[in-house]
Amino acid sequence: MESHIKIKKSSYTATRNACKLCSPLGASMAFKGLKNCITLIHGSQGCATYIRRYLISHFREPFDIASSSFSEETAIFGGAKNFNDAIKNIISQYNPEVIGIATTCLSETIGEDVKRLIRDYRSENKDVKLPDFIHTSTPSYQGTHSEGYHETVKSIIETLANKTCSNDAVNIFPGFVSPADMRHLKQIFNRFGIKYIMVPDYSESADNPYWEEYKKLPEGGTSVDLIREAANAKASIEFGHVFNRGTQTGSIKNHTKYNYTAGEYLSERFSVVCFQCGLPIGVNETDKFFDILQKLSSREIPEIYKKERGRLIDSYVDGHKIMFGKRAIVYGEEDLVIALTKFLSETGIKVVLAISGGNSGKLSSSLNEMIDSKEPVCTVSEDADFEDLSEIAGNIGADIMIGNSKGYYIASSLKIPLVRVGFPVHDRFGAQRISHLAYSGTQELYDRIANALLEYKQESSTVGYKYL
Numbered sequence: 001m002e003s004h005i006k007i008k009k010s011s012y013t014a015t016r017n018a019c020k021l022c023s024p025l026g027a028s029m030a031f032k033g034l035k036n037c038i039t040l041i042h043g044s045q046g047c048a049t050y051i052r053r054y055l056i057s058h059f060r061e062p063f064d065i066a067s068s069s070f071s072e073e074t075a076i077f078g079g080a081k082n083f084n085d086a087i088k089n090i091i092s093q094y095n096p097e098v099i100g101i102a103t104t105c106l107s108e109t110i111g112e113d114v115k116r117l118i119r120d121y122r123s124e125n126k127d128v129k130l131p132d133f134i135h136t137s138t139p140s141y142q143g144t145h146s147e148g149y150h151e152t153v154k155s156i157i158e159t160l161a162n163k164t165c166s167n168d169a170v171n172i173f174p175g176f177v178s179p180a181d182m183r184h185l186k187q188i189f190n191r192f193g194i195k196y197i198m199v200p201d202y203s204e205s206a207d208n209p210y211w212e213e214y215k216k217l218p219e220g221g222t223s224v225d226l227i228r229e230a231a232n233a234k235a236s237i238e239f240g241h242v243f244n245r246g247t248q249t250g251s252i253k254n255h256t257k258y259n260y261t262a263g264e265y266l267s268e269r270f271s272v273v274c275f276q277c278g279l280p281i282g283v284n285e286t287d288k289f290f291d292i293l294q295k296l297s298s299r300e301i302p303e304i305y306k307k308e309r310g311r312l313i314d315s316y317v318d319g320h321k322i323m324f325g326k327r328a329i330v331y332g333e334e335d336l337v338i339a340l341t342k343f344l345s346e347t348g349i350k351v352v353l354a355i356s357g358g359n360s361g362k363l364s365s366s367l368n369e370m371i372d373s374k375e376p377v378c379t380v381s382e383d384a385d386f387e388d389l390s391e392i393a394g395n396i397g398a399d400i401m402i403g404n405s406k407g408y409y410i411a412s413s414l415k416i417p418l419v420r421v422g423f424p425v426h427d428r429f430g431a432q433r434i435s436h437l438a439y440s441g442t443q444e445l446y447d448r449i450a451n452a453l454l455e456y457k458q459e460s461s462t463v464g465y466k467y468l
């Protein structure tokens with residue numbers, strides 16, 4: 001097959017300003033979507049502090065994340081004592097139903113055997129009712145925050161899912177999307193009359209209503225009992241192409257057996273049918289998602305979504321003169337970059353540069369499959385950082401950037417608009433309520449992009465147009 005993309009390698013060996021985040025951050029997000037769960041970062045205190053700071057600034061919500069606080073001594077002799085102290089403290093302070101344990105670069109490098117630490121803790125505390133423990137292996141040198149997230153979702157399912165009697169629910173693994181997107185997905189399932197098990201579900205716990213008093217464990221999240229039922233569901237739906245497949249345990253690039261996802265695990269182990277589609281952004285990908293729901297529910301698409309779809313297409317027609325021929329730079333998590341590129345190709349916007357810090361090898365192949373042969377070449381850079389983006393972007397003649405807030409300084413130096421999507425968004429308010437998914441989420445995104453282009457045109461003109 002002819003390639004429609006040009007692959008650009010980083011000119012630098014070290015990462016200068018990473019276009020990805022740390023893997024345990026993704027794990028912390030996945031654990032946030034479990035009911036009455038506290039995350040323990042098994043490693044240095046700085047890792048937990050950085051993660052808390054990033055999550056709080058994006059969601060503007062409290063994120064209690066514990067740390068086993070490694071010191072020089074722990075790094076040499078192992079973290080068993082710190083682990084035991086941390087678990088005891090978490091239980092006495094929070095009394096959680098679940099403790100999610102994510103390892104960091106340091107604890108993985110010294111080879112901490114967390115499964116043994118859990119076993120030892122259990123046997124030393126036989127007479128006490130203990131919470132469930134879920135361990136996920138998330139060294140950041142092995143994957144991005146997105147891979148850490150998907151790896152953790154898989155660990156949650158592997159630890160808890162338990163085959164008993166079949167039920168008629170559908171598992172939904174939405175990926176690292178916004179709380180607003182999760183609420184919207186749940187509404188869609190309800191309107192199709194499909195019972196669902198969403199893992200994780202931080203639609204409430206990462207976007208709480210006002211509290212009179214501080215709650216150590218916020219409401220919301222999927223319960224352990226419900227997650228156990230995932231093995232008995234009639235199907236699973238998961239969004240993505242890359243998932244956790246870029247991790248070293250199963251790199252496609254090295255042609256080793258690639259890592260499996262939560263849905264693939266349930267399919268393999270418990271014969272739960274697994275449907276995979278890209279993040280439903282844009283008409284085509286949302287159509288694929290709705291086709292699956294139609295099949296699973298044996299129901300017609302609800303009228304409300306037919307209308308939303310129609311309005312979205314109508315806006316593509318109305319906005320064509322604003323969007324057509326514009327050149328975009330898209331960056332961030334690989335699955336989000338793939339979904340946005342696909343969506344933008346529906347609108348007449350040409351993605352001229354797609355960049356991610358992920359290194360699964362899937363970004364360029366997925367984009368190549370979806371780019372029309374009549375289209376000119378799109379430059380793709382994997383395992384890239386923001387300095388790579390800055391160097392390539394300077395010569396590419398882009399009109400707009402679409403990605404997280406960390407690209408702001410580049411958009412500002414290029415004097416082009418930036419539409420903020422995904423994670424993190426640290427320089428705007430309401431990031432947890434940004435919608436991306438399905439027809440209505442795409443509509444919001446489309447309107448934001450069109451308005452960013454109009455605003456730019458208006459502000460860079462000396463005429464003072466009030467009519468565009």
Ligand code: SF4
Nearest residue numbers: 022047050104105140
């Ligand atoms: S040391 Fe590793 S786990 Fe800790 S913050 Fe840095 S990248 Fe993340």
